[in-house]
Amino acid sequence: MTVLVLAEHDLGVLGAATARIVAAASKLGPVDLLVVAPDAAPIAEEAASIARVAKVLAISGLAHAPSDALTDLLADLANGYTHIVAAAAAVGRDVIPRLAAKLDLMPVTDVIAIHSATRFDRPIYAGNAIETVSSGQAQNLLTIRASAFRPAAGGGSAPIETLGAAPASHQTFVSDSRTESELPELSTAQIVVGGGVSFGSAEKFALVEGLARTLGAAVGATRAAVDAGYAPNDWQVGQTGKIIAPDIYIALGISGALQHLAGIQGAKKIIAVNSDPEAPIMKIADLALVGDIFEVVPALTAELQKLGLKR
Numbered sequence: 001m002t003v004l005v006l007a008e009h010d011l012g013v014l015g016a017a018t019a020r021i022v023a024a025a026s027k028l029g030p031v032d033l034l035v036v037a038p039d040a041a042p043i044a045e046e047a048a049s050i051a052r053v054a055k056v057l058a059i060s061g062l063a064h065a066p067s068d069a070l071t072d073l074l075a076d077l078a079n080g081y082t083h084i085v086a087a088a089a090a091v092g093r094d095v096i097p098r099l100a101a102k103l104d105l106m107p108v109t110d111v112i113a114i115h116s117a118t119r120f121d122r123p124i125y126a127g128n129a130i131e132t133v134s135s136g137q138a139q140n141l142l143t144i145r146a147s148a149f150r151p152a153a154g155g156g157s158a159p160i161e162t163l164g165a166a167p168a169s170h171q172t173f174v175s176d177s178r179t180e181s182e183l184p185e186l187s188t189a190q191i192v193v194g195g196g197v198s199f200g201s202a203e204k205f206a207l208v209e210g211l212a213r214t215l216g217a218a219v220g221a222t223r224a225a226v227d228a229g230y231a232p233n234d235w236q237v238g239q240t241g242k243i244i245a246p247d248i249y250i251a252l253g254i255s256g257a258l259q260h261l262a263g264i265q266g267a268k269k270i271i272a273v274n275s276d277p278e279a280p281i282m283k284i285a286d287l288a289l290v291g292d293i294f295e296v297v298p299a300l301t302a303e304l305q306k307l308g309l310k311r
């Protein structure tokens with residue numbers, strides 16, 4: 001049983017999700033980690049230090065991860081691997097179904113637990129139920145939710161094998177737009193502060209960012225806050241946003257709609273601040289504070305700053 005994992009990276013740096021995917025995939029067998037990037041060498045060096053990686057395969061080329069060429073590449077490499085695995089993120093969600101079509105296999109997506117080489121848990125109905133999938137296939141293609149697994153440790157020294165030219169792509173890259181932020185990455189942050197539409201404006205939503213900055217936390221938002229233009233799209237948490245699994249989630253002025261809860265089920269502790277004690281989020285919160293966000297958030301931020309918690 002050997003597993004091929006497609007590494008996540010961005011701007012020439014290995015993504016934090018990769019060590020988590022490796023940890024998950026190593027339950028299935030020895031892991032080969034594939035790095036495909038315009039300049040794969042420095043990323044491959046980083047990847048080689050992840051414990052439990054047997055070998056890093058590095059291939060330079062394919063800027064902006066074109067899904068057609070990545071699919072062709074994975075199909076070429078597929079022979080000999082019992083599992084081909086990617087993070088359940090933008091690239092993996094695009095490539096794994098294409099690969100499944102090409103290899104005539106059924107992919108198993110959004111895996112959150114691995115019981116054996118052929119039995120996996122995945123959420124359904126927006127996270128309201130977990131199904132266990134038993135696959136009868138000899139080869140399995142998986143996307144894995146990184147937030148459901150602890151990262152593999154560092155300190156490894158896997159060999160790096162450099163592969164030849166990447167297949168050609170027929171896709172044309174147009175543009176991408178990024179939210180610049182020094183705050184931690186939302187999907188893998190240990191603390192997340194989330195804000196709802198109740199902040200009423202982008203200016204006031206800065207209160208959420210202020211508290212997050214004080215705690216060294218990432219910022220999340222409800223879809224209602226994103227739709228209202230108070231927060232960028234990539235801060236959205238939930239069924240149609242990011243899935244998070246922080247140690248602490250602080251929900252500020254958030255009602256706790258099912259579609260939002262679908263994104264925070266992995267949170268270990270939920271602290272909610274809401275003026276309505278009957279709001280659904282207050283029922284599931286470990287700590288529910290009935291209060292006005294415009295009073296509580298500035299006071300909490302100021303107290304934490306006094307305590308010198310600012311990182």
Ligand SMILES: Cc1cc2nc3c(=O)[nH]c(=O)nc-3n(C[C@H](O)[C@H](O)[C@H](O)COP(=O)(O)OP(=O)(O)OC[C@H]3O[C@@H](n4cnc5c(N)ncnc54)[C@H](O)[C@@H]3O)c2cc1C
Pocket residue numbers: 195196197198221222223224225236237238239240241242252253254255256257258259260263273274275276279291292293294
């Ligand atoms: C197909 C589909 C997919 C969706 N996907 C997502 C998703 O991925 N993520 C997501 O978040 N939503 C999603 N939604 C939307 C979701 O149903 C809710 O509409 C949304 O989560 C509500 O956001 P909210 O909590 O900010 O707003 P509201 O539901 O309006 O809640 C505002 C809360 O703020 C409280 N409040 C108001 N003023 C104050 C104050 N001054 N102090 C303290 N508390 C206050 C209120 O009591 C209330 O509980 C989806 C909906 C659909 C139909």
